[in-house]
Amino acid sequence: MVIFKIEKLNVRFGSVHALRDVSEEILEHEILTVIGPSNSGKSTLLRTLNRMNDLLPNLRITGTVELEGENIRRMDVEALRRRVGTVFALPLPLPLSIFDNVAYGPRMHGLRNKKKMAERVETALRQAYLWDEVKDRLHESAFKLSGGQQQRLCIARTLAVEPEVILFDEPCSGLDPISTAKVEDAMLKLKQRYTLVLVTNNVKQAARVGDRTAFFLNGELIEVDKTEKIFTVPRDNRTDDYIRGRFG
Amino acid sequence: MNPHRTQKIAFSLLFLATFLVVALVGAIVVIIVQKGLPAMTWQFISDVPREGMRAGGIFPAIIGTLLLVGGAIVFALPIGLLAAIYLSEYARDGLLTRIIKLAIVNLAGVPSVVYGLFGLALFVVFFKFGVSIVSGSLTLGIMILPLIITASREALESVPRSFREVSLSLGASKWQTIQHIVLPNAIPGILTGTILGLGRAAGETAPILFTVAAFYLPQLPRSIFDQVMALPYHLYVISTQVPNVDEKIRYGTALVLLALVLFMNLIAIIIRYKFRMKKKW
Numbered sequence: 302m303v304i305f306k307i308e309k310l311n312v313r314f315g316s317v318h319a320l321r322d323v324s325e326e327i328l329e330h331e332i333l334t335v336i337g338p339s340n341s342g343k344s345t346l347l348r349t350l351n352r353m354n355d356l357l358p359n360l361r362i363t364g365t366v367e368l369e370g371e372n373i374r375r376m377d378v379e380a381l382r383r384r385v386g387t388v389f390a391l392p393l394p395l396p397l398s399i400f401d402n403v404a405y406g407p408r409m410h411g412l413r414n415k416k417k418m419a420e421r422v423e424t425a426l427r428q429a430y431l432w433d434e435v436k437d438r439l440h441e442s443a444f445k446l447s448g449g450q451q452q453r454l455c456i457a458r459t460l461a462v463e464p465e466v467i468l469f470d471e472p473c474s475g476l477d478p479i480s481t482a483k484v485e486d487a488m489l490k491l492k493q494r495y496t497l498v499l500v501t502n503n504v505k506q507a508a509r510v511g512d513r514t515a516f517f518l519n520g521e522l523i524e525v526d527k528t529e530k531i532f533t534v535p536r537d538n539r540t541d542d543y544i545r546g547r548f549g
Numbered sequence: 550m551n552p553h554r555t556q557k558i559a560f561s562l563l564f565l566a567t568f569l570v571v572a573l574v575g576a577i578v579v580i581i582v583q584k585g586l587p588a589m590t591w592q593f594i595s596d597v598p599r600e601g602m603r604a605g606g607i608f609p610a611i612i613g614t615l616l617l618v619g620g621a622i623v624f625a626l627p628i629g630l631l632a633a634i635y636l637s638e639y640a641r642d643g644l645l646t647r648i649i650k651l652a653i654v655n656l657a658g659v660p661s662v663v664y665g666l667f668g669l670a671l672f673v674v675f676f677k678f679g680v681s682i683v684s685g686s687l688t689l690g691i692m693i694l695p696l697i698i699t700a701s702r703e704a705l706e707s708v709p710r711s712f713r714e715v716s717l718s719l720g721a722s723k724w725q726t727i728q729h730i731v732l733p734n735a736i737p738g739i740l741t742g743t744i745l746g747l748g749r750a751a752g753e754t755a756p757i758l759f760t761v762a763a764f765y766l767p768q769l770p771r772s773i774f775d776q777v778m779a780l781p782y783h784l785y786v787i788s789t790q791v792p793n794v795d796e797k798i799r800y801g802t803a804l805v806l807l808a809l810v811l812f813m814n815l816i817a818i819i820i821r822y823k824f825r826m827k828k829k830w
Binding site (some may be wrong): 351353356379380383384386387389391393395405406410455458459462507513 | 628671711714715716717718719720721722725729730
C-alpha cells in the first residue's frame with residue numbers, strides 16, 4: 302500500500318531551489334533510506350512530508366504530496382504531524398523528566414487518564430528499547446541520560462503519539478557505534494508497525510537497514526530502488542560514484 | 550613609548566574606572582547606612598509621621614510605595630508579557646513590527662517627569678481618577694512597560710528554537726508550544742526583568758509627583774482612589790520643603806528606600822542564580 306505519494310514536488314527557499322521535480326512513493330511498512338551529499342535536498346524532503354518547512358520564511362512549494370490519498374497541504378497541520386512523526390539529527394529532549402518527555406505528545410492531544418498515560422509511556426519506551434534502562438528513574442531529568450539513551454528517548458516520544466510514519470533525520474549523526482547499533486535495531490523492529498523514512502549521511506547505514514534506497518543529488522532524485530540493487534547494480538553512474546565514496 | 554608601558558597604563562586606567570564604580574556604590578551605601586541607621590527603630594518603621602514630619606515614622610510612605618509598586622505590576626506585567634509574546638512568537642518581521650519595536654525603545658527613553666505630566670493629563674484629568682493610587686500606579690506601570698516587554702522578549706527568545714520544533718513536530722499547536730514549552734522556560738527571565746522594573750518604579754519621584762503623592766498625610770489610604778505618601782517623594786519633601794528636619798530622619802528614609810530597592814534587586818539576582826543552576830541545556 303502506498304502511504305506517501307509525491308508528485309512533481311518542487312521546493313524553493315527564496316532563490317534556492319532545494320527540490321526539483323521529485324516524484325516518489327513511500328510504501329507501508331518499509332524503511333526507505335534517503336542518501337546523498339549535503340545540500341542534496343534529503344532533509345528538505347523530510348521536512349516537507351510533515352510540513353515542518355512551513356516554519357521557514359520565503360518558502361514556495363509546487364507539486365503535490367498525498368498521505369493516503371489526501372493532499373497534506375489541505376490537512377490540519379497538527380493532525381498531519383500526529384500521523385507523521387520526526388526524530389531529529391541531534392537528541393533533543395525537552396527540559397522535562399523522562400516520563401514527561403514521552404507523555405508530552407499524548408498530553409497535547411488530550412490524553413488525561415493517568416493509567417492510560419502510564420501504559421502509553423511504557424509501551425513507547427519498550428518499543429524504543431529504553432524501558433529497562435530508565436524504568437526506575439522515570440522522573441529524573443531527561444538531560445541526565447547519555448546521548449544514545451536521549452536519542453532513543455526521542456524515538457519513544459515520537460512513538461507515544463502513535464504515528465503511522467516516522468521520519469528519521471540523520472538520527473545517528475551524533476552517536477557512537479554502539480548507540481548507533483541500538484538505534485538501528487530499534488528501527489528494524491519498528492518497521493513491522495510503522496513506515497520509516499531514514500535520511501542518513503552514512504551510506505553503510507543505508508545498506509544495513511534500508512528496504513529501498515533513494516539517492517538525491519542537488520535537489521534531484523537520481524534513482525530509487527531496492528537497497529541491494531542500489532548498492533550492487535545502480536543504474537546511474539553518479540549513484541555508483543557516491544556509494545563508492547568517490548565524492549560526497 | 551614602548552608597548553609594554555602603554556599596556557600597563559591602559560590596564561591601570563581600565564582598572565581605575567572599574568574601581569571607581571565599586572567605590573561609588575560603596576560610598577553611597579556606607580554614608581546612607583551610617584547616617585540612617587540611628588533612625589532605625591521599630592517606631593520609625595511602624596508609626597505615622599508626627600509634628601510636621603519632624604518626628605514619628607514613615608509607615609504611610611512605606612505602605613504607599615508598596616501599593617504603588619504593586620498596582621504598577623498588576624497593570625504592567627500582563628500587558629507587557631502579552632505584548633512580548635506577540636512580538637517574539639507571532640509578529641512577522643515587517644514594517645509594522647519594526648515600528649512597534651522602535652516605539653518600545655523610545656518609550657524606555659522618555660524622561661520620567663514627562664510620564665508624570667502624561668499621567669496627570671490622562672488618568673487624573675481625562676479619566677477623572679483624580680490624584681490617586683490608581684493614577685499613580687498606572688503612570689508607573691506605563692513607565693516600566695518597555696522594561697518588562699524588553700526583558701520578557703529576551704527571555705522568550707532565549708528559549709532554544711529546537712524545543713519549539715520538537716513540540717510542533719509532535720503535533721502540538723503553536724499556542725500549546727508557547728504555553729507548555731516556551732513560557733515555563735522563560736519565566737525566570739521574565740521575573741527578573743519585572744523585579745528590576747519594580748525597583749525602578751519604587752524609586753521614581755517624578756511620575757508620582759502630579760498623580761498620587763501626598764505631601765503630608767499621616768494615615769493609610771481607604772480606597773484606591775485616595776492619595777498616599779510615597780518614600781521617594783517624602784524624602785524630597787523632608788529634605789527640601791520642610792525646615793529643621795533631623796538629619797537622621799532624612800537618612801533613615803533614604804535607607805529604607807535603598808533597602809527596599811536593593812532587596813528587590815537581590816530577589817532578581819537569586820532567581821537568576823537559581824535558574825542558572827537548574828538550567829539544563
